[in-house]
Amino acid sequence: MPTAIDTLFDALGGTSEVSRITKTAYSTVRSMRSNGITESRLDHIVLAARARKPEVAHIDQLAAAVVPIDRKATAEVAEQ
Numbered sequence: 001m002p003t004a005i006d007t008l009f010d011a012l013g014g015t016s017e018v019s020r021i022t023k024t025a026y027s028t029v030r031s032m033r034s035n036g037i038t039e040s041r042l043d044h045i046v047l048a049a050r051a052r053k054p055e056v057a058h059i060d061q062l063a064a065a066v067v068p069i070d071r072k073a074t075a076e077v078a079e080q
Contacts, residue, residue: 036069
């Protein structure tokens with residue numbers, strides 16, 4: 001079953017296209033699908049999509065469904 005991140009990325013044209021419009025390494029974008037996405041990365045993707053993919057009019061609704069991960073909290077749990 002696709003996650004909210006999968007739905008967002010697929011609406012933008014897939015992993016390669018998200019990588020291209022955000023000028024982010026393909027491997028980084030691919031890892032976001034499996035490891036989650038931080039709020040700052042999500043914001044960056046939304047801004048890039050608004051500028052470079054205006055045909056995806058529902059970008060804000062797609063992004064709102066994504067629950068960003070908290071890297072700091074994740075690191076604190078890993079240390080325990």
